Amino acid sequence: MTHALMWFRQDLRCADNTALFAACESRDTAVTALYCLTPEQWIEHDVAGVRIDFERRHLATLQRDLAALNIPLVLIKASRYADLPDRIASLVQSLGITALHANRQYEIHEQVRDRAVTKSLSSLGVDCHWHEDLCILPPASVLTNDGRFYTVFTPFKRNWLVQLQERPIRLLSVPKARQKSLTQSDVIPEHWGGLTSAISPETADHLWPVGEAHAWQRLQVFIADDVALYDQKRNYPAINGTSTLSPYLAAGILSARQCLVLAQQAAHLGAAARAGCEVWISELCWRDFYKHILIGFPHVCRHQAFKLETDALPWRHDDALFQAWCEGRTGYPIVDAAMRQLKATGWMHNRLRMIVAMFLSKDLFIDWRWGERHFMQHLIDGDLAANNGGWQWAASTGNDAAPYFRIFNPTLQGPKFDPEGEFILRFVPELKGLSGKLLHEPHSKGMSPLFARYPRPIVNHAEAREFTLAQFKALG
Numbered sequence: 001m002t003h004a005l006m007w008f009r010q011d012l013r014c015a016d017n018t019a020l021f022a023a024c025e026s027r028d029t030a031v032t033a034l035y036c037l038t039p040e041q042w043i044e045h046d047v048a049g050v051r052i053d054f055e056r057r058h059l060a061t062l063q064r065d066l067a068a069l070n071i072p073l074v075l076i077k078a079s080r081y082a083d084l085p086d087r088i089a090s091l092v093q094s095l096g097i098t099a100l101h102a103n104r105q106y107e108i109h110e111q112v113r114d115r116a117v118t119k120s121l122s123s124l125g126v127d128c129h130w131h132e133d134l135c136i137l138p139p140a141s142v143l144t145n146d147g148r149f150y151t152v153f154t155p156f157k158r159n160w161l162v163q164l165q166e167r168p169i170r171l172l173s174v175p176k177a178r179q180k181s182l183t184q185s186d187v188i189p190e191h192w193g194g195l196t197s198a199i200s201p202e203t204a205d206h207l208w209p210v211g212e213a214h215a216w217q218r219l220q221v222f223i224a225d226d227v228a229l230y231d232q233k234r235n236y237p238a239i240n241g242t243s244t245l246s247p248y249l250a251a252g253i254l255s256a257r258q259c260l261v262l263a264q265q266a267a268h269l270g271a272a273a274r275a276g277c278e279v280w281i282s283e284l285c286w287r288d289f290y291k292h293i294l295i296g297f298p299h300v301c302r303h304q305a306f307k308l309e310t311d312a313l314p315w316r317h318d319d320a321l322f323q324a325w326c327e328g329r330t331g332y333p334i335v336d337a338a339m340r341q342l343k344a345t346g347w348m349h350n351r352l353r354m355i356v357a358m359f360l361s362k363d364l365f366i367d368w369r370w371g372e373r374h375f376m377q378h379l380i381d382g383d384l385a386a387n388n389g390g391w392q393w394a395a396s397t398g399n400d401a402a403p404y405f406r407i408f409n410p411t412l413q414g415p416k417f418d419p420e421g422e423f424i425l426r427f428v429p430e431l432k433g434l435s436g437k438l439l440h441e442p443h444s445k446g447m448s449p450l451f452a453r454y455p456r457p458i459v460n461h462a463e464a465r466e467f468t469l470a471q472f473k474a475l476g
């Protein structure tokens, strides 16, 4: 009997999992699943405690789902990626593994790690199969006419949609149960190293329940109830206008293909839902686009701007201003509410991510990499490709980024996207009792003793805007 090892990474699910499906292709193959804990590496990569805790909670449910397929889940606890080739080689030898299957990851360190694992296992005569699974269409399959990676989203999306029309996506089923399992599952430890979640276990369970069944249900509810109005509701953080599926997609509890197929089906059901579905599918396309950028332009994984010339900008490195931003004490209610949402829930609405990222990089002129890192350290859906793409968009250093002269006015963003201040008041209770213009500019009529606890704006937007424009213009 052959014995395959399925290494789970950003694909913590049984359904529509390319590598798992391939590992289970032959009924006679026994399969053991592997998950690696690498706490020091996570810290080095700024992975948020809330994200690790989410995976830890979810892994127990994945272990149960795999047990029903006769696939035991074993763990390797190492410090860093560099330790893994030897540790996996020892496991492979002790279990008599004949092949390893995993879905490819696109970040630089992950690729170096996988090449080292291939080398180590090939010396033992064990084949490694790296499958394409994380994107709807894999990197290098959506290229310009002259074979280059796209740097602009709109033509990328056009090509992406044509390919999907020509070759519709078919979802893979959960593999059939194995006849036999050849090893025992490991006990999943309660603590996974030095990272602790910033949100309480009760809040985490309430906001972000785990399990593939839950994620699938969340997707179905969104498609049934909300996707039709997504195009109209997605910019208003006070309402549930978006799917909140990003943590499940980032950990691979759902595949982006599953999301796409359900949205395509909903779009076919009636014209009323079509616009919402199309805009939502566009967001899934942005997800692919930014992952492709990692492969086409790997320098963005090395803390470099996509547009290298913008690395010459004299970004400010001001700890006090940065801390005020991190803690939601900037004196701009919409910015502060957003930053406090991140701290309280591990997640932030997309419109707000754009507002706070632009505020940090354009109003405070603080290095966008500081913000990118803070996001990674706090987001439950932290994902290098999407996060880096979003930050470089806001800072005008990225591919297809906001032009440098497009600078949101943080005072106007509040009335525009949270007109009643409902969202702001949820996270900035100091402002209770205010409404209308005063809620969005609490100190505009001088300092009221009632709101003395709420800070004055830490920066004058008009002056900051002029300063930032001058820095970009000086680049030539």
Ligand SMILES: Cc1cc2nc3c(=O)[nH]c(=O)nc-3n(C[C@H](O)[C@H](O)[C@H](O)COP(=O)(O)OP(=O)(O)OC[C@H]3O[C@@H](n4cnc5c(N)ncnc54)[C@H](O)[C@@H]3O)c2cc1C
Pocket: 234, 242, 243, 244, 245, 246, 247, 249, 250, 283, 284, 286, 287, 288, 290, 348, 349, 350, 351, 353, 354, 357, 375, 379, 381, 382, 383, 384, 386, 387, 388, 389, 390, 391, 394
């Ligand atoms: C500065 C900044 C940082 C960001 N950091 C991350 C991050 O670390 N992880 C992350 O998953 N997303 C990130 N995004 C993208 C986006 O904000 C989130 O994906 C979205 O808010 C998640 O909420 P949702 O699941 O309700 O999204 P929906 O609106 O329901 O969209 C569905 C899915 O599409 C994908 N998606 C949506 N918008 C984008 C986008 N602009 N870029 C890439 N994928 C997208 C996500 O997987 C999302 O779950 C960032 C955006 C900005 C501006």
